[in-house]
Amino acid sequence: MIEVRRSTPEDFKKVYQIECESYKHPWGMLDFYDDFVENPRSVWFVAVECDVVIGFAGLWIGVEEMHIVNVAVTKSQRKKGVGKTLVCQLLKQAESENISKIFLEVRKSNIPAINLYKGFGFREMYVRKGYYQEDGEDGIVMILENK
Numbered sequence: 001m002i003e004v005r006r007s008t009p010e011d012f013k014k015v016y017q018i019e020c021e022s023y024k025h026p027w028g029m030l031d032f033y034d035d036f037v038e039n040p041r042s043v044w045f046v047a048v049e050c051d052v053v054i055g056f057a058g059l060w061i062g063v064e065e066m067h068i069v070n071v072a073v074t075k076s077q078r079k080k081g082v083g084k085t086l087v088c089q090l091l092k093q094a095e096s097e098n099i100s101k102i103f104l105e106v107r108k109s110n111i112p113a114i115n116l117y118k119g120f121g122f123r124e125m126y127v128r129k130g131y132y133q134e135d136g137e138d139g140i141v142m143i144l145e146n147k
Ligand SMILES: CC(C)(COP(=O)(O)OP(=O)(O)OC[C@H]1O[C@@H](n2cnc3c(N)ncnc32)[C@H](O)[C@@H]1OP(=O)(O)O)[C@@H](O)C(=O)NCCC(=O)NCCS
Pocket: 022, 023, 070, 071, 072, 073, 074, 077, 078, 079, 080, 081, 082, 083, 084, 085, 105, 106, 107, 110, 111, 112, 113, 115, 116, 117, 119
C-alpha cells in the first residue's frame, strides 16, 4: 500500500538518492536541501511504501499560481502509478489553496513525464529554446487551468 504524506527533513537523504538516480544533471545537494527544508513557499510530498520513500514531488506556491518543481519515482517502482498518485496530491494541494493555474517545465525528450502531465489535462504552452544550460535542451512549459 502506497501512502503519500508531507515530507520531513529526515526524508531528504532518500529523496536526494532518488533525485540522483533520476536525472543526468541533478540539483546540487545544498540547493535542494534548502528548498526541501527551508523554503516557506515550497511544499514537498513523499510516496512511501512499507516505511521506505519511493518517490517525491514538490511545488512552489505563488499568489495565484503554482509551479510543479520536481516529481520523481525510484527506478524500480516506476510504471506502477506512483507518479500519478504524487501529481494527484499536488493538484489537491492547489485546490486547497484555491489556485487555478499550475505551471511546470519539462525537457522536450522526457516523454514519460510529458505523458504523465498530459494525462491530468496539462497542455503545452510554449517552448523555451535551449533552456537547460547543462546541454542546451529545449524546455516545454506546460499549464493546467482549472476553471
Ligand atoms: C516521470 C515519472 C515521475 C513517472 O512516474 P511513474 O510512477 O513511472 O508514472 P506512473 O506509473 O504513475 O504513470 C503515469 C503515466 O505516465 C506516463 N508514463 C509513465 N512512464 C512512461 C514511459 N516509460 N513511457 C511513456 N509514458 C510513460 C503514462 O502516460 C502513464 O499513464 P498510463 O500508465 O495510464 O499509461 C518517472 O518516470 C520518473 O521518475 N522519471 C525521472 C524523473 C523525471 O523525469 N521527472 C519529471 C520531471 S518534469
